[in-house]
Amino acid sequence: MDLRQLEYFVAVAEEQNFTRAAERVHISQSGVSAQIRQLERELGAELFDRSARTVTLTVAGRVALEHARAALAAAGAVGRAVGDVTGLVRGRLTVGMVVGCTLTPLFDALAAFHEAHPGVEILLLEDGSDRLVEGVRSGAVDLALVGVAAAVPDGLDALTIVSERLVVAVPDGHPLAERRRVILRDLMSHPIVCMPAGTGLRAVFDRACAAQELQPVIALQASAPDAVAGLAARGLGVAVLSESMAANHRDRLVARTIDDVGTPALLALIWKSAHNPAVRELLLHSRQAFTGSRSAPPSS
Numbered sequence: 001m002d003l004r005q006l007e008y009f010v011a012v013a014e015e016q017n018f019t020r021a022a023e024r025v026h027i028s029q030s031g032v033s034a035q036i037r038q039l040e041r042e043l044g045a046e047l048f049d050r051s052a053r054t055v056t057l058t059v060a061g062r063v064a065l066e067h068a069r070a071a072l073a074a075a076g077a078v079g080r081a082v083g084d085v086t087g088l089v090r091g092r093l094t095v096g097m098v099v100g101c102t103l104t105p106l107f108d109a110l111a112a113f114h115e116a117h118p119g120v121e122i123l124l125l126e127d128g129s130d131r132l133v134e135g136v137r138s139g140a141v142d143l144a145l146v147g148v149a150a151a152v153p154d155g156l157d158a159l160t161i162v163s164e165r166l167v168v169a170v171p172d173g174h175p176l177a178e179r180r181r182v183i184l185r186d187l188m189s190h191p192i193v194c195m196p197a198g199t200g201l202r203a204v205f206d207r208a209c210a211a212q213e214l215q216p217v218i219a220l221q222a223s224a225p226d227a228v229a230g231l232a233a234r235g236l237g238v239a240v241l242s243e244s245m246a247a248n249h250r251d252r253l254v255a256r257t258i259d260d261v262g263t264p265a266l267l268a269l270i271w272k273s274a275h276n277p278a279v280r281e282l283l284l285h286s287r288q289a290f291t292g293s294r295s296a297p298p299s300s
Helices: 003-015 018-025 029-043 059-089 104-116 129-138 184-189 200-211 225-233 243-247 277-290
Strands: 091-098 120-127 143-149 157-164 166-170 192-194 218-221 238-242 254-257 265-271
Touching (some): 003 018, 003 059, 120 129, 157 277, 225 238, 238 243
Parallel strands (some): 091 120, 192 218
Antiparallel strands (some): 157 265
């Protein structure tokens, strides 16, 4: 007997009809019948009672069915196991990273993955968070590090790396630096320097303004947090950043948490499916790399 015969046997048993079973396994009814007859000859017993309109299992058939299903399941497991191994011996893994982010633990995870699986080609792409999310959804990107506004994108899985409040960062001596408490409305009388639309941090800011029906004056935009901070330090506007982004520039900027913006900006690894063995492996290395490490600021 072979696996093909067992597959046909299970199909007939479950469909209780040779015609429907043949359609299910995509061969002719005569082909299914011939293979079942051959199987019965090899086993020395009839598996089906064909005397009625509906095909039913004989006593021997009922005994054989459980073992046939187990054999097919075992064969499938062998195929999946081999597929996992070959997927980690060769292949390609496309990883997305938000523009302007230099997250050391991610680089450590990529390096560890490459050392463990040198046959897998790693492609690293930089783009805006919104485009990377769409890339993961479409399957063009296997896994991506993105900035999101408080919630994981629908239909995707995620590992949150950073969750931080929004702050306003200004040079020492600026009117907002003198305040102990800053709310969103306080920013509206100043030109604002922030990250561009399509980034997680900007999404948090825009939604907070819309909720209060505020219209900020966006004077300048930059994709890199250091650029936003540098522009604000030169008096070209007040910077909207995350807590750790601003902390990197405490020598030249004073940061104040925007009290009435409670929604955090998140930096997260996102993926659509972990069925890809390379994605599973990179996630394991990523979890290890970020555990106990101080995460860099969200860059989108």
